[in-house]
Amino acid sequence: MLKGESDDYVFDPxxxxEEKEVKKIxxxxxxxxxxxxxxxxxxxxxxxxxxxxxxxxxxxxxIGGLPNIERNVTALNARGPRRIxxxxxxxxxxxLLPSHVSMRYGLKGYCNAVVGACATGAIAITEAARVIESGVCDIVVAGGSESALCRSGIAGFSIIKALSTKFNDTPQVASRPWDKDRDGFVMGEGAGVVVLEDYEYAKKRGARIYAxxxxxxxxADAYHITAPHPQGEGGMRAMEMALRTANISPSEIDYxxxxxxxxxxxxxxxIVAIKNLFQDHAYKVAISSTKSSIGHLLGAAGSVEAIFSMLALQHGVLPPTLNLHNSTEDSNVNLVPLVAEERKISHVLSNSFGFGGVNASLIFSKV
Known part of the structure; x- marks a missing residue:
């Protein structure tokens, strides 16, 4: 569990x-x-x-309500079925997450949940776009949320050696994508949500459009329950499909x-998948991982990173890969190590891959 350097912000449900409602979910x-x-x-x-x-x-x-499940199973085992x-x-x-949002705001259109491991947030955004494109909705609230920081969550990922253990005394440097000393991810928690709209509908109402x-x-990899395809074949096809949908070439992706x-x-x-698809442009495009700064939010990762991508597009600032001191990758690949990079960009690609071999790629473009 990674404690931030500042305690200025504490999540207050x-x-x-109301407190009585907080206890129910x-x-x-x-x-x-x-x-x-x-x-x-x-x-x-x-x-x-x-x-x-x-x-x-x-x-x-x-994953869903793992801490809630853990608490109730503990109560069941200790005090019997009447105490859950x-x-x-x-x-x-x-x-119940989309249902609560629907009920809270009286939103009566398409309402559904997505479960896609660590690609969940990106899949939700994709499906929301399809719902709008099909003419079913004008606006869709889309994204992912996760809270698995509990004993069973930590133990479950630890037993398959997915979590970092080398930096337990210095957790702030434990998440280090592409660094030679990396040894697993740092689990985070939170949510990332965007509001997708039909473009003409958004323009008509004068909406602020980020991207x-x-x-x-x-x-899908159709390969293994936890390991990616060795050549990143499924991820490469997801990126290729996103490029085809956007009707742009690999050379037009800036970040x-x-x-x-x-x-x-x-x-x-x-990186293998990116090189195979982007060819020479793999050495020109900037690539970074924002998990180095916030950890891995599992089902929320895809939507949180979509937001990072849109803000990078809007501000022309590429978020860095923190803790990347000694890269295991080709030195000519720009992994934006340690320090943010200012660059004018027009198209960004966001990748999210999950257990079971699910792959999601999103492309956001400047408006």
Whole structure:
């Protein structure tokens, strides 16, 4: 568990829900409600003259209410079945996250949950775009949320040697994608939510547009339950599909927000996939992993990193890969080590890959 350098910000669920309601639901739902509220307020969509039946919610989680499940199973084993919470099941279900947001704001359009391991947030954004493109909704709240920082969550990832253990005394340097001393990821928690709209609809209501989602790709490795394909074949096809959807060439991508989890195998496989697809441009495009600064948010990673990507596009600042001192990759590949890089960019690619071989790639373009 990584404690931040500053304690100035502490998540307070009471900002969004009464205490009695907070006790009924898992933290991943609370994170999702909070992130959705912030996103909706920022978008101004609720102040517009919207049709609630064309306003959707598509949110997900990689694991769901694991801490809530753990607490209730502990109570069950210690004190019997009558001592578990009546909110055990509804407080843990993944689909209750979009349902809570739907009920909170009276959004009556397409409402569904996504479960895609560490690609969940990116898949939710992709599916939201498809819902809008199909004409079912004008606006969709989309993203992912996760809270698995509990005994069973830590133990489960530890037993498969996915987590870093080498830097337990200096956790701030434990997440180090592509560095030769990397030994696993650092688990984080939180939520990332965006508000997607039909472009003409957004322009008509005068919305502030951060970026346009121009491309997306979803594929499967069909290879292994936890390990990526050795050549990153599925990830490469997801990126290729996103480029095709966006109708742009690899050479037009200026920045890649990589999946880059800080695992010995996964980081290098992603670079192999990028090289195979981008060819010479792999040595010109900037690539970084924001997991080096916030850890791996599992089901929320894809949507949080989509937000990083859009803000990079808007501000022309590429987030760095922290703790990258000795790269295991080709020295000619720009992994934006240690320090942010200012660059005018037009198209960014965000990768999210998950257990089971699910791959999602998103392309955002400057408007």
């Amino acid at each position: 009471g900002t969004w829900l 898992d933290l991943f739902i609370l994170f999702g409600i909070a992130a959705s509220s912030i996103a909706l307020e920022d978008s101004g969509a609720l102040e517009s003259n919207f049709d609630p039946e064309r306003f959707g919610v598509l949110l997900g989680s990689g 919470s009546p909110f055990f099941v509804p407080g843990s279900l993944i689909n 346009e989602l121009t491309g997306y790709g979803l594929t 890649i927000n990589a999946h880059g989890t800080s695992t010995p195998t996964g980081d290098s496989v992603e």
